[in-house]
Amino acid sequence: MHYILTILLLTTCIYAKTADFSIIIDEKFNNALVDVAEDYDRSISAVGFIKKYKDASSNSSAVYTNAFDYLSSLSSSSGSQMHLVKVDNSADIVLRRSIDLSKFNEATSLVKTPQNGYFIGGHTLEGSLVLLKLDSDANKIFVKEFGTPNHDKMSKLVSLRDGGILAVGSSTASSSQSYDIFKNGLGLNDIYVARFSKNGTMLWSKKYGSYEDDAGVDAVEADDGSIIVLGKINKDNRLGATLMRITEHGDKIWLHEQLEDRGITPHRIIKLRDSAFAISLSQKDEMNKEQIRVIKIDLQKNILQDKTIHTTYSSVLKDIREYSDGRIVGVGYVQDSYDTDGLAMLLDSKFSMLLQEHYGSRDYDSFNALDILHDSKIAVAGVHTNQDSQETNMWLLKLNQDLSISQLSYKSTDFYSMLSELFRDEIQRGELLIKEDLSINFSDERLYFQVGEYKLTDVQKSFLDRFGKKLFTFLYENKEKIATLEINGHTSSEWGESDFSNSYIKNERLSMNRSFATLSYMFKSQNDKRQKWLSEILKGSGLSFSKKIVVNDTEDKERSRRASFKVLLLND
Incomplete structure (x- = not known):
């Protein structure tokens, strides 16, 4: 049998969890x-x-006249x-x-x-x-x-x-x-x-x-x-x-x-x-x-x-459930001469x-029950049983449909903390801001677009090189949790003497051009492997002036002419 459970013991807690669920x-x-x-x-x-x-200790002073009375006193201890x-x-x-x-x-x-x-x-x-x-x-x-x-x-x-x-x-x-x-x-x-x-x-x-x-x-x-x-x-x-x-x-x-x-x-x-x-x-x-x-x-x-x-080994399914397509998933245990492991099997x-997987360490492990979840995970x-221990512990885990262990679903607050640490220097220099909804906005005036412009300046390109290297590397390392990376273009609300309708449409096209210019520049700087992955998660959008920056009820037109980013997680 093979062993694919790695336990990371947390010395300050009474429970341990791995990078897997x-x-x-x-x-x-x-x-x-x-x-x-x-x-x-x-x-x-x-x-x-x-x-x-x-x-x-509460009964330490009790006196017993025979062994049976003493054993009776211990029966409920x-x-x-x-x-x-x-x-x-x-x-x-x-x-x-x-x-x-x-x-x-x-x-x-x-x-x-x-x-x-x-x-x-x-x-x-x-x-x-x-x-x-x-x-x-x-x-x-x-x-x-x-x-x-x-x-x-x-x-x-x-x-x-x-x-x-x-x-x-x-x-x-x-x-x-x-x-x-x-x-x-x-x-x-x-x-x-x-x-x-x-x-x-x-x-x-x-x-x-x-x-x-x-x-x-x-x-x-x-x-x-x-x-x-x-x-x-x-x-x-x-x-x-x-x-x-x-x-x-x-x-x-x-x-x-x-x-x-x-x-x-x-x-x-x-x-x-x-x-x-x-x-x-x-x-x-x-x-x-x-x-x-x-x-x-x-x-x-x-x-x-x-x-x-x-x-090959003694095997038991202690619990079974049916998928909507008629397949049966079961859990139990598999046992050889040396140890017992948790068993998951798909029929x-x-x-x-169709499939079977064994989970456990080199001692006693067993699965007792399962439930098929709303997303078809298990x-x-x-x-x-921990290694070199004789005591069993409570064990709870989540499996994918292919019976592999599911990865942890990170909260947006977890990613917010990690992104804030990743871009700590940029935040301290006033170059960007990160919100808890995982949106990233540039705050350095050199990174904004000029009126009517969408082509990137040398300063913008230099910053995007540094920014993209950090961001894409981080997202790729956590790609199992990433659903989408949005790159959105924005504008201020003015457009010469145009009426509202024409102003919105023209700004929509300008915002799409700003999104495309930013996305294409950052995308082209990646290698083939990274580009294939980015093609699955990137989403470019032009938002016209629908997300303009307003301070004290007054539009900040300079800060509104920008590109922004937002990370969406798979469990969002």
């Missing part, structure tokens, strides 16, 4: 991000957990806590909050609300299921603790069309059929499903299973409102997958078990654009290596496609592999 949040002990979603403001939110340890992270397009953390609950807990799933808030699902370490609704600033709206009298765990929250939420997980099997929600389960564990309204009211909760060991993994809502539940089963020491279709009220319509000698592990089910369903599984081959298997079924559990993707509509949440 890759953020590693390093907290004490083991931590992870388990789910991710795009926010309506185009930022990215991810949920996971961090480890918290209570101060043991350490554990996990749900943690939410939100980052902007520059990979800066804009919100980070641990969800303070009375019991230690772990998050397993994240769903966005129409108000740009969050539903977060998980479970306490004591065995209760938890559903939280947060506002856009991660303030708690409500917390629901629910489940059975037994030990329960949540696997996934599923967004429903009515704005409600479906919680899918597992519950230790009931010892009695007297429980109202009991549905045919006396095995080790059963599938547990609960439905909530958008306001957090539980509409129903039910258990499903066999006399074997069952657990809920995921679910998806069909077009008719019924629900397909994906589960796993351990029967006679064989691992398998279960598919169950239930009504919107939780009544079972059909159940299908998929058991094979080599064992199957289910990971995710999604609804496709053609209303069929794709299921991500993993299955061991004859060499005992996990291989990816993707199955497509219809609403009547007919298998439409069944594809095993053979890879065509027939589930044949947000990924997972875990990363």
